[in-house]
Amino acid sequence: MEGGKDIYIEKWSGMKGSSPILHNKKRGIILDKQSETLNQSKKAELLREKGKPLKELRKEVIKKELSPRVETRSYLFERFLQQNGKPELVEEARTVPIEEYSTKPNQIMSELSFIGASLAEGFLDFYGIQLSHVVEKYEKKLHIIELESVDQHESGFYIGKFTEGNLAIVSPRLDSEEQAQETLSAFLTTKQKRQKDYSQMGLEQEPTGKD
Numbered sequence: 176m177e178g179g180k181d182i183y184i185e186k187w188s189g190m191k192g193s194s195p196i197l198h199n200k201k202r203g204i205i206l207d208k209q210s211e212t213l214n215q216s217k218k219a220e221l222l223r224e225k226g227k228p229l230k231e232l233r234k235e236v237i238k239k240e241l242s243p244r245v246e247t248r249s250y251l252f253e254r255f256l257q258q259n260g261k262p263e264l265v266e267e268a269r270t271v272p273i274e275e276y277s278t279k280p281n282q283i284m285s286e287l288s289f290i291g292a293s294l295a296e297g298f299l300d301f302y303g304i305q306l307s308h309v310v311e312k313y314e315k316k317l318h319i320i321e322l323e324s325v326d327q328h329e330s331g332f333y334i335g336k337f338t339e340g341n342l343a344i345v346s347p348r349l350d351s352e353e354q355a356q357e358t359l360s361a362f363l364t365t366k367q368k369r370q371k372d373y374s375q376m377g378l379e380q381e382p383t384g385k386d
Contacts, residue, residue: 188320204226230341234339245302332352334355
């Protein structure tokens with residue numbers, strides 16, 4: 176790992192707020208603005224001393240970045256309480272503006288905890304399920320990934336897919352984000368057309384019920 180050999184900086188298109196991940200394909204660390212300016216040997220040292228398992232780190236970043244997209248509408252939480260045998264908590268749940276959780280998480284959790292531990296625990300269970308749905312939708316899609324080789328100072332763009340923190344690259348190296356976007360758009364267009372064709376074939380082959 177000396178001198179930054181076989182170390183990469185990974186960036187995800189579509190998650191503009193996320194910081195780059197420095198990794199050696201096994202362990203990684205999130206780079207902040209200060210650590211981004213370090214030289215190769217310092218980055219390698221930082222990774223060696225503070226690196227986390229890459230798979231787990233990616234999962235943490237994905238959840239953090241997707242958390243603002245989680246739906247925490249009151250009626251969804253009330254339905255969750257009803258379906259999980261806690262209907263007695265519904266009236267109390269209505270007194271807390273849980274829709275504001277994404278912007279005021281500490282305040283909302285304090286209000287829920289003040290009412291009772293059961294309500295707070297119920298909300299955390301509900302939130303975990305909602306977040307897992309958002310992550311699942313994200314993982315079903317293809318994404319543009321930029322990988323920069325620290326020692327060679329070369330960047331490449333790829334189309335990839337995440338599954339439980341693992342990244343599968345499904346395209347050759349592309350020279351720019353624009354080229355990657357064009358390639359991804361062309362693939363999705365072809366995929367949609369193919370699905371439409373299959374659907375039409377199915378309708379044409381459907382039996383009419385007549386001799």
